[in-house]
Every structure is written in structure tokens, then in C-alpha cells.
Amino acid sequence: MSADIEKLAKIVYDAQINATAISQLSETESFTLEEAYRVQAKSIDMRLDAGEHRVGMKMGFTSRAKMIQMGVDDMIWGRLTNSMLVEDGGEIDFSKYVHPRVEPEIAYLLKSDLEGPVSTMEAWNAVEAIAPAMEIIDSRYENFKFTVEDVVADNSSSSGFVIGQWCFPEIDISNLGMVMEFDGRAVQIGSSAAILGHPARSLATASRMVAEDGEKLSAGDIVMAGGATAAEALYEGVSVRNSVEDLGFCGFGVSK
Ligand code: OOG
Ligand code: MG
DSSP: OOHHHHHHHHHHHHHHHOOOOBBBGGGTTOOOOOHHHHHHHHHHHHHHTTTTTTEEEEEEEEEEEHHHHHTTOOEEEEEEGGGGEETOEEOGGGGSSSSSSEEEEEEEEESSSSOOOOHHHHHHHHHEEEEEEEEEESBEEEEEEHHHHHHHHHHGGEEEEOOOOOOOOTSTTOOEEEEEEEETEEEEEEEGGGGGHEEEEEEEHHHHHHTTOOOBBBOOOOEOOOSSSSSEEEOOOOOEEEEEEEEEEEEEEOOO
16 A cells, blocks of 8 residues: 555654654555655645745765764755754754754755756756855654654754855865864864765755656755764754865854
8 A cells, every 4th residue: 555645744744843753654654765755745845835935955864974873875855945044153942853963064056957867067067156054953753763764754854954154166175174063172073075975976966866756956946965974963052163174164053
């Protein structure tokens, strides 16, 4: 029997909106990866119907560090809406999350559409600007544990993202040092090279993968390349910063 997409979408939608933990869908339901992407699409439609706007896409598990941390071997993607945007230098309300984590990333702003399989160069040519970024991920599943189908259905844990100053893409981003700090103490150190060997590959992969589900990347979209290191658990009162060599930094605080 095929999965009840509508029912599963409502479960993840409610969990996302209310920041409540749920048990893994895969414990009680059987659904394929393709159905998981349909659950994701449907749950985002519910958010758009409630007034949110689509602003772009995020890639997940594009670095070994992330795959190892979560025990998942496949790249995944998710959708970004305006309500997930956290202002650079702003503060998040800890009570609006289940068990948030943060990871250092690089963000792209597109100047033209990207549709289907494209080369890394074609992807790069569609980039208007790049920025130091961080993603706040917050799996709605208890204990942050999931199968690849579960996490895809839950919009790949997307819950917030912070973007620093946009820079012209004239910089070689293949191997930029990245340091993520909690209260001035380095908690994750890495390189943009950890993202598929070159983060532009993540953009080309995003174009190919979203097309498999009938989506495209559009001019004006923000695309998050994926965590370069493992994610760190957030806690009340912490101040977070990600500095990326040549690009600058972005940061936010967590409410007490
Ligand atoms: C899934 C999201 C992965 C990334 O950058 O690798 C991701 C998760 O780890 O909960 O966003
Ligand atoms: Mg991420």
C-alpha cells in the first residue's frame, strides 16, 4: 500500500510549527524516499498556505563529517522559507526549537535559474553572490535520530539559517578556512573543501537533485551548500559566530 502523504505531511507540519518532538515516522509507516520528498513538499505547501514564502533550498550531508555524525550516506535536500531566516547579529528564541544544532555553511544567491543536471561551471556561472552562513537544524524526531526517509520527510531538519554579508563571487572558494565559535571559543574548525571537495559542486548537485522532484532553482533563490563540519548543539545564552576566510563572518545569539 502506498503511504498516506497527506497524513504524514500534517504530522511533520504540526511538529515543525509547534516545535514538538515526534517519534520516527518509519517506526510505524512504510514509505519510500520518493514518498518522503512528497511528504516534504506537501508539508511545505501547508506552510506556504499559512503565509510563509519560499526563499530557496538547502543541501544536506554534502560533507563526510556530517554523514558520519548522523550515520547517513546519501545527500539530501530541503526547502527554505522566509520564516526560517534569522537576522545576522540577531537572537533566536530557544523555546521555539526542539533541540537545535548549528553548523557552518556557505550560502549562494542565484542570478539565474538552474534546472536539472548542470556542470559545476554552469552552476558557478549562475551565482550572483556568496556569503558566510550557518544553518540551525532542528530535527523534529526524538533524540535527533532518523532514517534518511524520516529526515527528508521532515524537510531535512531545516529550521533556521543565518547569512552574513554577500560577497561578489570573484573569490576562489575551493578551500577557505572556517571557524565556528561559541562565546569566542572555537567549537568546529574546517574548510569549504569538506563540502564535496569544492562547494560549487553542492550547487550543481542541488540543481540535479531538486529536478528529480520536479523543482528548479530560480534567480533570487538562496542555496545553502551544507555543513562543512559536524553540527554543535545550541544552548540557552550562547553566542555563535562562523568566520570564513576571505568572506567574513556571521553570528547570532540564543535567548536565555
Ligand atoms: C540533516 C540535515 C543535514 C547538512 O548541512 O548536512 C544538513 C541533519 O543533520 O539533521 O543540513
Ligand atoms: Mg545544513
